[in-house]
Amino acid sequence: MQIRESLIDNIGEDAIRRFLRSRGIEKKDLGQEFKYFVSNAVGIDIMEEEFEEFCYNHLMYGKRKLVRVFEIANKRKITDDELWLKALKKDFLWDSLNMCKILKTDVSSSDDWKVASVKTVDDKRGEVESICILFQCYIRVTKKISKDHEWCTYIPVEVDLKKNLLLIKAWRRQNVENEDEYKNNTLMNKIVEWLKKSIGIKVKNIQLGYKKILANMNESLTGELLGAIPSCGEVDLMKDFFSDVEEKIMNQIPFENSTQKDGKTTFSGRIMNIAQEMKNMVIRAVVSDYFFERNYNVIDQMNLSAVINSVKFSDLDNSITIIKSENNINPVFCAKPFLMLLTAMEDSDQVDTINISFRNRNRKFRISYDATKEEYIEIGILDPEDYYLEDYEKIWEILKQYDYAKDKSAQGDCKAAIGE
Numbered sequence: 083m084q085i086r087e088s089l090i091d092n093i094g095e096d097a098i099r100r101f102l103r104s105r106g107i108e109k110k111d112l113g114q115e116f117k118y119f120v121s122n123a124v125g126i127d128i129m130e131e132e133f134e135e136f137c138y139n140h141l142m143y144g145k146r147k148l149v150r151v152f153e154i155a156n157k158r159k160i161t162d163d164e165l166w167l168k169a170l171k172k173d174f175l176w177d178s179l180n181m182c183k184i185l186k187t188d189v190s191s192s193d194d195w196k197v198a199s200v201k202t203v204d205d206k207r208g209e210v211e212s213i214c215i216l217f218q219c220y221i222r223v224t225k226k227i228s229k230d231h232e233w234c235t236y237i238p239v240e241v242d243l244k245k246n247l248l249l250i251k252a253w254r255r256q257n258v259e260n261e262d263e264y265k266n267n268t269l270m271n272k273i274v275e276w277l278k279k280s281i282g283i284k285v286k287n288i289q290l291g292y293k294k295i296l297a298n299m300n301e302s303l304t305g306e307l308l309g310a311i312p313s314c315g316e317v318d319l320m321k322d323f324f325s326d327v328e329e330k331i332m333n334q335i336p337f338e339n340s341t342q343k344d345g346k347t348t349f350s351g352r353i354m355n356i357a358q359e360m361k362n363m364v365i366r367a368v369v370s371d372y373f374f375e376r377n378y379n380v381i382d383q384m385n386l387s388a389v390i391n392s393v394k395f396s397d398l399d400n401s402i403t404i405i406k407s408e409n410n411i412n413p414v415f416c417a418k419p420f421l422m423l424l425t426a427m428e429d430s431d432q433v434d435t436i437n438i439s440f441r442n443r444n445r446k447f448r449i450s451y452d453a454t455k456e457e458y459i460e461i462g463i464l465d466p467e468d469y470y471l472e473d474y475e476k477i478w479e480i481l482k483q484y485d486y487a488k489d490k491s492a493q494g495d496c497k498a499a500i501g502e
Contacts, residue, residue, distance in 0.1 A: 083121060083124045083125040083130060083185065084121050085117060085120045085121045085124060085185070086117075086188065086234075087117045087228075088228075088233050088234045089137065089184070089185075089234075090116065090117055090120060091227070091233070092141060092145065092234070092235065092236050092253065093137060093140045093141065093144060093145075094140070094144065094145060094468065095116055097140055097144065097468060098116075098120060098136075099116075101136050102120070102123060102127075102128070105127070105128055105132075107123050107127045107128060124185075130185060133185070134182055134184050134185050135182070137184045137185070138182055138184060138199055138201075138216065139470075140468070141184070141198075141216055141236045141238060142214065142216065142238045142240075142251075142471075143238075143251075143468070143469055143470050143471060143473075143474065144468045144469070144470075145253040145255070145468060146236070146237075146238060146251035146252055146253050147251075147253070147254060147462060147463035147464075147469065148251060148252045148253070148254050148266060148460070148461075148462055149249060149250075149251045149460070149461040149462075149463075149474070150249070150250050150251075150270060150458040150459075150460050150461075151247060151248070151249050151458055151459050151460075151461065151478075152247070152248040152249075152250075152274075152285040152286075152288075152457055152458045153246055153247060153248075153285060153286040153288050154241070154243070154246045154247065154248055154283060154284070154285060154286075155284040155285055155286045156282070156283070156284040157243050157246050159282060160210070160241075160243070160281055160282060160283055161209035161210045161211075161243060162209065162210070163179060163202070163204065163208070163209070163210060165281065165282070166179060166202070166210060166213060166281065167179055169280040169281055170197060170200065170215075172280070173276070173280060174196060174197040176197045176200065178200065179200055179201075179202040179213065180200065180201055180202055181199070181200055182198075182199040182200075182201070183198055183199065184198045184199055184216070187218055188218070188234070189218050189219065189220040189234050190220060190232070191220060191232065193220075194219065194220035195217055195218065195219045195220065195269075195272070195273075196217070196218050197215060197216070197217060197218075198216045198217070198218045198236065199214075199215070199216040200213065200214070200215050200216075201213070201214045202214075210241075210243060211242075211243055211244055212240065212241060212242045212243060212244065213240075213241045214238065214239065214240050214241075215238070215239045215241075216236060216237075216238050216239075217236065217237040217238070217239065217273055218234050218235075218236055218237075219234060219235050219236070219237055219269050220232070220233075220234055221233050221234060221235050221258055221259075221264040221269075222258070222259040222261070222264055223257050223258055223259060224257040224258075224259065226257050227257050231259065235252070235253060235255070235269070236253075237250060237251065237252055237269055237270060237273055238250070238251050239251075239273060239277070241277075241283075248274075248277070248283065248285065250270050250273060250274060252266040252269065252270055253266075254266065254462075285457050285458075286457075287456050287457065288456075288457065288458070288459065289453055289454070289455060289456045289457075290432070292451075292453035292459045293396070293432035293433055293434065293453045294431060294432060295453075295481065295482075295484050295485050295486075296432075296433035296434075296435070296436050296451055296453055296484075297427075297430065297431050297432055297433040298484035298485075298486050299433070299436060299438070299451075299480075299481070299484040300390060300393050300423075300427065300433050300436055301427055302387075302484060303386070303387065303388055303389070303390050303438065304390065304423065304424075304427065306386055306387060307369075307384075307386060307389075308365065308369070310384045310385075310386065311368060311369060311372045313368045313371070313372065314365060314368055314369075316368075317361060317364050317365055317368060320361070320364065321357075321361075324356075324357040324358075324360045324361050325357050327356070327357070327360060328356040328357040328360070329346060329347070331356055332346070332347040332348060332349075332356070333347055337349065339351055339353060362424040365424060366424070381413060382441065387440065387480070388438040388439065388440035388480060389413045389438060389439050389440070390413065390414045390423075390436065390437070390438055391413060391414055391437040391438060391439055391448065392414055392435075392436070392437040393414065393423065393426075393433055393435070393436045393437070394433065394434045394435045394436070395426045395430045395432070395433055395434065396430060396432050396433075396434050413439075433453070434452070434453060434454050435450060435451065435452045435453070435454065436450070436451050437449070437450045437451075437464070438451075438480075440480065442473060442476045443472070443473070445467065446465070447463065447465060447469075447473070447476075447477070448463075448464040448465045449461065449462065449463060449464065449477055449480075450462040450464060451481060459481075461477060461478075461481075463477070
């Protein structure tokens, strides 16, 4: 069976090679092109159905590390099997809610998007509980990838009506021609619009909620770090000292915007909390001292849930504060702007984006969470290796554990960790 080179590219030659090797199939002819080796193996050394299932699993995750998550607002109106089947038949001539045609589906410039696979799970009442649709889309790439520039990409969609979530994913690949119609944003928007128009899916405005969740994540992970450094506990014992110094400064200097409050001189506006700024400065000194002659790898032995690499705040004055390490990879608390992080946390309860790193399955992940869009939270898997379902579940679990709207007790624990 002829296996398209574009399909191999979307999965990855190394992943296919490992899969075939696990089935006892090795490439022996060193001069043979890989696509011919795979084509000769499928249907002879390995069943088409087994290879197609492997392709499906990789195309649903694998290289597709740009993930947008929407929250569905009208679950009860989109659980009918016939609704989905009618839309798929009308627009894609697709006549089953459980069928995979990855190996036999191809696109062209005149027929530029198709369905390659649909898998559905129904609940006990016979209504849709979840449905996964794999779209194949036509794109044009540079000559480095294809001499005639014609190629394809796969956009998987998952609709989970138990969790009221819609996920759409894409591969942030290189060497795509510059026209907007071939870019991930255009293709993903096109598919989401189809789901809204043809299926009737409605989504919530979730931007503000997730900005607060990211702020909770930032605050909690910062508190977790400070709690793991022994000397940080001593800073809280200096509260009266900081207050005394603040009072002396306010009484000594004739500030233009000072006022009396509860018998103390203080600023009349949001100018500065001198005591808190001094506390932050000492915390910064303690953290710098702790990591001064230690390798960053010591963080892996601190048993932290995750480590912040960068964070972008939106504060109350609608100004933007971006705090990151020198290379955006090292922990932000090892960087000079860490003092800014502590200050920004006081000025804002909303975070636009945050990049973190953590370990899962003996592997280090670097993840970005972006809450700058009204309808979806965008998740980016930033490391080069492929990822799989269990990895995504961990990535989502980390995010949702900071949803204190559902867990008020966790919020109190977090604030206590940083001495608020």
